[in-house]
Amino acid sequence: MDVVLTALAELAEPYRMMMLFAGVFVGLVIGVVPGIGGIFGMALLVPLTYQMDPYSAFALLLGMGSVTTTSDTIPAVLFGVPGTVGAVATVVDGHAMARNGEAARAFGAAYMASMIGGVFGAALLALSIPVMRPLVLAMQTPDFFAVSAFGLSMVAMLAGSQPLKGFAAALLGLLASFIGIDANAGVHRWTFGQVYLWEGLPIVVVFLGLFGIPEMAAFLTRGSVQANASAPSYAGMFQGMRDTLREWPLVIRCSWIGTVLGAVPGVGVAALDWIAYGHAASLRNTGPKFGEGNVRGVIAPESANNAKEGGSLIPTVAFGVPGSASMSILLGAFLVQGLVPGPDMLGKHASLTVSMVLSIALANIIGAVACLLLTRPLARVAGVPSALLVPMILTFMLVGSYQTNMSALDFAMLAGIGFLGMATKQLNWPRAAFSLGFVLGPSLESQFFLAYQIHGWGWLGRPVVIVLLALAVAGFARQALVWKKAEGKPIALPAALPDGIFSLALLLTALAACATSFRFPFEASVFPLLTASILALIVAVIFVQTGVRLRSHAKGQPVSSSPAGEWLPEREAGLRGNMRITVLVVILAMLILSVGHLAASFLFVTAALAISGAKSLPRSAVYGLGTTIAIYAVFDLLVPQPWPEPWLMRLFSL
Amino acid sequence: MFFRRLLSIATIGMLALALSGSAHAADPVTIQVGYGAGGSYDMASRLVARHLGRFLPGNPEIIVQNVPGGGSIKLAQLLAGGLAADGSIVGGIGPGAALAPLLDPDNVDYDPLSFGWLASLGAVESFCAVSKTSGIETLGDFTSKEFLIGASGKSSTTYLFAALARNALGARFRIVTGFDGVADIELAIERGEIAGHCTFSYKDLVGRGLRDRLNVIARFGRADVKEYNSVPRVSEAVTDPLQRNAADLIESLRDYDFPFVLPAGASAQTIADMRKGFEAMMKDPDFLADARKTDEFNVDPTAGDKLELIVAARLKSDPTVIAAARDLVR
Known part of the structure; x- marks a missing residue:
């Protein structure tokens, strides 16, 4: 108890509280802006802490790290553009709610869930302090593999109305995650001689492309986020908060998922929010289907992703083994402060450890309250015409993507993945399943080989492994029954011809992957080969099914009722939206490359607003200037970046 | 009307140029x-x-x-x-x-x-060290017994040095690859899943107090490591001149x-x-x-x-x- 009081007294000093607030502020900003996340914020803030005392330093760092996953909900719900990789699962139902005119409710539910999840994670961290070391030591490599495998089994819940396509999408995600230099053998897998691909596909760009670009296209077509422009009210927000409180068992369970998986190395925030989402989807549900705006689909990932901060501190504090990427940067701050993670943190420095717990809990509360206060004005954005918003959001997305590698290939990647996103959205290949495969692929592979190298096959007998794998099988079996029951019922299906072409393209990709993965050394080829072969098999079946459908279609048999779940096809209007967004992306990319990100932001927003007739030219220029200032504030002042010299400038300087 | 539009377009253009210029003024x-x-x-x-x-x-x-x-x-x-x-x-x-x-x-x-x-x-000097619980105490144990040494990818220093120690000394241990980093390897040592690794630094042993839990077997590099100067250097244990030169080449990396x-x-x-x-x-x-x-x-x-x-x-x-x-x- 003494330790807690000491920690509280230390943290309550005005300067330290100020640091906590400053951290929360930076974290909220970083969370809202797509393309930059908590890791980025850590790298930004750590150097500032060198001159601080440890309490202030960790108040600042943890204050920032705790709330990026609170505010990243804002663009996710409003526009379907995830603010960080931790908000991707929130997009699915959160954005659907906004489209249904329930943005305020989604926000209320999300912030409440974030707050409870964050405080819960901190509490678990606090409770685990005395038993932290034995707890972490009890988990062995095979158990980590089993956790990842169990996570992957959640794909059954994300598979959508055409389960085969769900599996294929997950396998495609796995396959995509194997691109790059393999961590084990050091072999280049499908890098095509491009240095850009050595580190694999950049996860931020993948998610912006997969979700952000298609949602922008749909947004452009629809005219505004919600069809009926009813004024958002506090009533909606309070309803959302009540939703979260009513669903407290779900909140607690998902907070558990977040904390525990946060502590397991290799399962990042991007994976655990899908696992929480899948868990929620596997339960008996009332209300709309998952994917159509079920509030539980917002509550689950939001409670999990805020709980993870506490969880990932557990191995960091106890052993100096970072539980997440941003924790490895935090570890640098430990060393600068002269702190050695390990027994000392639980003994000599226990009050500091407790102050970290308090910082996380407080930050979550401050962050959630700040966001709640902003809900009404933010929800009002849902009624703003898309012609005004799309150019501005697109600018942030592209500048955010560009800063990941500062390479023209960032844009090519965004456009390519964006195309994949638009196609899969139109044709009912669930992007959620792809995401889960993509984020879990690397840890599945590396943990499997570690387990195998250390334990042979003996690890399959470990109790934790047996329990987790059994749970995975049981979940699958239960979902299989659901599919069995649904068999024969007519469901809506996408147009057969484009679907057939797409599955043929996937089939060829999978076969090419099979053929080329033979050339990798054994340990680098097993997973890709296995994944690609199963993918080829499944896609072949889908291709044949589509072919049959195409023929019966030609014979004039009736098809389809209304589409369900995550799938939202938009027919011809949607295609036009896709075309327009593609053109906009290309123009903006070329502008950024040739005149730099600031001038490009200004020119693009001004021209787009003026040409589309959303605003008069002078007013458009004001919006352009505003966007540019915001971009400058985030990407140049807050986070100074070495922007490459624009092409035009290079021409002049020659 | 036309003139005003022209003017505003010109203003915008100027502004854009100024912006792109000012962004790269300081180098x-x-x-x-x-x-x-x-x-x-x-x-x-x-x-x-x-x-x-x-x-x-x-x-x-x-x-x-x-x-x-x-x-x-x-x-x-x-x-x-x-x-x-x-x-x-x-x-x-x-x-x-x-x-x-x-x-x-x-x-x-x-x-x-x-x-x-x-x-x-x-x-930077490096040491091969194994946990005391592994039962490996001498260079003799290290070369003759079968056990596991941890490493990251095959192009990392953790692997290069472990492989150098194994091949140069003719040791029989296996190298487990795929750990995320040194901290991850050390946790696996603590869990007892593997015996040790070959990139401990002097600071790890003395500053972090790991020497109480580890047996230090061999070392790499020219750095002065005080009380550990008597620990045998891997390249010195190689007799064949060609092999020795090759070992030196790798060992001198750090x-x-x-x-x-x-x-x-x-x-x-x-x-x-x-x-x-x-x-x-x-x-x-x-x-x-x-x-x-x-x-x-x-x-x-x-x-x-x-x-x-x-x-x-x-x-x-x-x-x-x-x-x-x-x-x-x-």
Whole structure:
């Protein structure tokens, strides 16, 4: 108890509280802006802490790290553009709610869930302090593999109305995650001689492309986020908060998922929010289907992703083994402060450890309250015409993507993945399943080989492994029954011809992957080969099914009722939206490359607003200037970046 | 009406030009580091970033950018072609980048001598050590018993040194690859899943108090390690002269660790200015005090011209020695 009081007294000093607030502020900003996340914020803030005392330093760092996953909900719900990789699962139902005119409710539910999840994670961290070391030591490599495998089994819940396509999408995600230099053998897998691909596909760009670009296209077509422009009210927000409180068992369970998986190395925030989402989807549900705006689909990932901060501190504090990427940067701050993670943190420095717990809990509360206060004005954005918003959001997305590698290939990647996103959205290949495969692929592979190298096959007998794998099988079996029951019922299906072409393209990709993965050394080829072969098999079946459908279609048999779940096809209007967004992306990319990100932001927003007739030219220029200032504030002042010299400038300087 | 529109378009154009100009008015120097944020190379680069500006003409602001990939080989490949060589970009690479074209010719093709070698900050020693509970106490146990040594990927130092120890000493241990980093390996040692690894530093053993739990078996490198100077060096245990030269080549990698370079094509003047800045910085008391605080390595600097000669000498090693070295780390 003494330790807690000491920690509280230390943290309550005005300067330290100020640091906590400053951290929360930076974290909220970083969370809202797509393309930059908590890791980025850590790298930004750590150097500032060198001159601080440890309490202030960790108040600042943890204050920032705790709330990026609170505010990243804002663009996710409003526009379907995830603010960080931790908000991707929130997009699915959160954005659907906004489209249904329930943005305020989604926000209320999300912030409440974030707050409870964050405080819960901190509490678990606090409770685990005395038993932290034995707890972490009890988990062995095979158990980590089993956790990842169990996570992957959640794909059954994300598979959508055409389960085969769900599996294929997950396998495609796995396959995509194997691109790059393999961590084990050091072999280049499908890098095509491009240095850009050595580190694999950049996860931020993948998610912006997969979700952000298609949602922008749909947004452009629809005219505004919600069809009926009813004024958002506090009533909606309070309803959302009540939703979260009513669903407290779900909140607690998902907070558990977040904390525990946060502590397991290799399962990042991007994976655990899908696992929480899948868990929620596997339960008996009332209300709309998952994917159509079920509030539980917002509550689950939001409670999990805020709980993870506490969880990932557990191995960091106890052993100096970072539980997440941003924790490895935090570890640098430990060393600068002269702190050695390990027994000392639980003994000599226990009050500091407790102050970290308090910082996380407080930050979550401050962050959630700040966001709640902003809900009404933010929800009002849902009624703003898309012609005004799309150019501005697109600018942030592209500048955010560009800063990941500062390479023209960032844009090519965004456009390519964006195309994949638009196609899969139109044709009912669930992007959620792809995401889960993509984020879990690397840890599945590396943990499997570690387990195998250390334990042979003996690890399959470990109790934790047996329990987790059994749970995975049981979940699958239960979902299989659901599919069995649904068999024969007519469901809506996408147009057969484009679907057939797409599955043929996937089939060829999978076969090419099979053929080329033979050339990798054994340990680098097993997973890709296995994944690609199963993918080829499944896609072949889908291709044949589509072919049959195409023929019966030609014979004039009736098809389809209304589409369900995550799938939202938009027919011809949607295609036009896709075309327009593609053109906009290309123009903006070329502008950024040739005149730099600031001038490009200004020119693009001004021209787009003026040409589309959303605003008069002078007013458009004001919006352009505003966007540019915001971009400058985030990407140049807050986070100074070495922007490459624009092409035009290079021409002049020659 | 037409005139007004023309005017506003002109204003917008001017504004845009001014913006794009002002964004690049100040010319900061970027240190690109070939590793992710948080590791020791990242910390070393940020340490340099805090001080180097004071010793360069015009006192530029210095920014650190992480360009991780392939243990800094990705960055080295970029430095060899395409990056601005006007002094606006400095590369912080790993020492292995200087030998990678020799050791891994299938995947790496650049000429390390095309870089402008600026300085290396310190020498880093490495120890092979195993947990006391593993029952391995002597070099004899280490070479004769079967057990597991942890490593990251096959191109990392953790693997290179472990493989060197195994092949040079004819040991029978297996190397488990795929750990996320040294911290991850050490946790597996603590769990009892593996016995040890071959990249412990003197600071790990003494500063972090790990020596109470570890048996130190062998060492690499020329650094003075005080009470551990009597621990046998791996290359000294090799009798065959060719093998010994090959082992030396690998073992000496970290003698000039934390190297900084300019991209290929830098002018002699740019290199000279930058070398002067590094030299002055590495004698600066503020820098040295900060380095002690960062506590990643002992500052034991080597000047750029000397470093360049060392790299050149290594690259001109006898092809048979290089082939033997390649076999030693397989």
